[in-house]
Amino acid sequence: MEVDSKKNDGSSILHTYGLLPSYQLQFIVKGNGRIYGELLLARTRRKVSGIINRRVEDVWWEGGKIADVLNGDSRLKKLLLDILTYEGDIFVDPTDNVVRIYSRFKGENELIIRKESIEVFNIIAGHVKKMMSELE
Numbered sequence: 001m002e003v004d005s006k007k008n009d010g011s012s013i014l015h016t017y018g019l020l021p022s023y024q025l026q027f028i029v030k031g032n033g034r035i036y037g038e039l040l041l042a043r044t045r046r047k048v049s050g051i052i053n054r055r056v057e058d059v060w061w062e063g064g065k066i067a068d069v070l071n072g073d074s075r076l077k078k079l080l081l082d083i084l085t086y087e088g089d090i091f092v093d094p095t096d097n098v099v100r101i102y103s104r105f106k107g108e109n110e111l112i113i114r115k116e117s118i119e120v121f122n123i124i125a126g127h128v129k130k131m132m133s134e135l136e
Contacts, residue, residue, distance in 0.1 A: 021108040025087070027101040027121045029128045031094075036135065040099050040128060042067040042092040046084050056084045066092060069127050079120045086110075087117055092124060099128050 042063030046056050059080045061067035070076060070092075080090075088104030101124050103117075 022105040024105045025103050029099040031097040036094045038064040040066045040094040044089045076123050
């Protein structure tokens with residue numbers, strides 16, 4: 001919050017800067033101190049059909065070594081086909097000592113957390129943890 005110091009009529013003007021009404025589903029996988037770089041970098045790509053009633057026909061992962069593992073999981077692909085219409089693309093992004101798994105920002109009018117979305121993020125986090133232990 002900021003108070004404008006200009007006082008034209010004896011009153012101060014109050015400017016408020018608040019949070020934006022945008023939300024994002026994120027999972028954080030703690031690392032073990034090692035930086036994995038592009039090995040754990042991935043994102044979904046999708047083929048959609050329809051103009052008004054958009055439907056995801058196919059989904060695949062692009063990126064590092066983790067993308068190959070995620071592409072091999074048929075259960076994950078089936079769940080992704082169901083949720084990507086409303087969740088948007090999903091990203092796996094390694095940073096210093098954590099790996100972020102996240103989707104697009106949503107406005108507060110779109111905020112619905114679905115059980116299937118949480119399940120997809122859990123599956124992805126499991127694959128990330130497994131690959132992190134294998135790369136030690």
